[in-house]
Amino acid sequence: MAAQTLTVPKTDTHVVLAKDGGWRVVVLNDPVNLMSYVVLVFKKVLGFDDQTAQKHMLEVHEQGRSVVWCGLREKAxxxxxxxxxxxxxxxxxxxxx
Structure with missing residues (x-):
């Protein structure tokens, strides 16, 4: 019995993975919370140092919003x-x- 050679045609395949890292958490200004409280929350919840927490709090206060985190949807x-x-x-x- 003779061995048969199987020839497979070359195909060009590209795998594209969906990037699920495109989500932002945005904190909006409100008339209720004190600025010192917002700094405290940013430090406790997001792990910001004092300078970073102050920076984001001022963005919220002056611009009405601040992007405080970016990444995967579930974590956001x-x-x-x-x-x-x-x-x-x-x-x-x-x-x-």
Whole structure:
């Protein structure tokens, strides 16, 4: 019995993985919380140092919003939920870039 050779045509395949890292947690200004409280929450929830927490608090106060975290959707949702528990207004935005 003769051995047969199997020839497989060369195909060019590219695998494209969906990037699920495009979510931002945005804290919005509100008329209720004190600036010192917002700094405290940023430090406790997001692990910011004092300078970073102050910077983001001032962005919220002066510009009405600050992007405090970017990354995977599941973690972004967890951060937003925790910020809500601390009575801050936080939303998620898709990063369309």
């Amino acid at each position: 949702e967890a951060y937003a939920y925790t910020l809500h528990e601390w009575h801050l207004r936080a939303i998620l935005e898709a990063d369309d870039k």
